[in-house]
Amino acid sequence: MGYRDKYREHCGGDTEMHVDMVFKWIETQAIILSPICPHVSEQIWQILGKDGFIVCAKWPIIPPADDLITKKAEFMDDTIRDFRLRLKNHMNLKQKKGKDTNPPSEAIIYFAEEYPSWQKEVLGLLNQCYLEGNGELPDNKEISRRLGAIESLKKFMKKTMPFVQLIRENLAIHGESALDIACRFDQKEVLEQNLDYILSALDLESVTITDVKGVVPANVLEMTCPGKPIIMYKEQEPGITITFRNVDPCSGLFDIEIPIINGDTVAIIIRRLKRVSKDLKPKQTVSLWRYLDPLGGDRKLIRSKNSLENNERIPDSAQFKVDIQSGKIYLQNNGNKFYLGNTIVYRSSN
Incomplete structure (x- = not known):
């Protein structure tokens, strides 16, 4: 089960x-x-x-397990567990500081393809000890003595033993793969394949996945290692609030006011709609429609048999551009730019 x-x-x-x-x-x-x-x-x-x-009926025959797929599944389980814990800590910290307690809507996931050079040296020694001990690591005192004899590690001695303890704990959980110097699979590919699951599990609108090889905060670089990505939650950027209206007869869906942020896509807006409106179920298909007349379109009477005759569907490839100073929202697609006015129509279907 x-x-x-x-x-x-x-x-x-x-x-x-x-x-x-x-x-x-x-x-x-x-x-x-x-x-x-x-x-x-x-x-x-x-x-x-x-x-x-x-x-x-014949008894089920189970094919041999794919070790790589199993490792990927364990990676996602551990990653989501860590991400949820960090979200809980993030919300607790906001509550203690008396800040806005609304959950974050965006996040950045940092991953590392390899360990820093000093951690590679520590792992090299641990692998050697593991082989010498026939699958067992010696006690920390012996490991500390051998690490102290490595000249290049002397300036990292305060960090080496906490790292050794972390590897020892991972070894007990994940086995020999905890001693790998690099991850056995493409972490970015696995995270991207499970992006919808990450967004759903953490109730986020958008997530950016990036390598720590770029310019990243020092604390992120320190915490991230292969197989252990780190998530940093972001507060929603300022935007302009607009009305989303449902014009389908007997739908039970009403006007919703949500902000649009510069650079939003159709997928992000739909996810934001579902976060705000509990009447929109996760599995429902939602489409967005703009008024052909952005100034007076939302004030015209509509016919129940053709409620969208004054509208045009917004393509999934479109992007929203927000001008905070003028308070206007534009739609950009294939080189064309349209003013949206104050209302967008949304439709939902099962």
């Missing part, structure tokens, strides 16, 4: 669960359960539309 729930959680954003995977899971569980609860299992077997009796 735990793996089923985890898979469902990973698909909690805009990504749907794979129908074949779901039915394969039900079928496998029913066969495994059949020796214990034959009547219930037979009922499930019939609902699935299977031929014959479940007691005659």
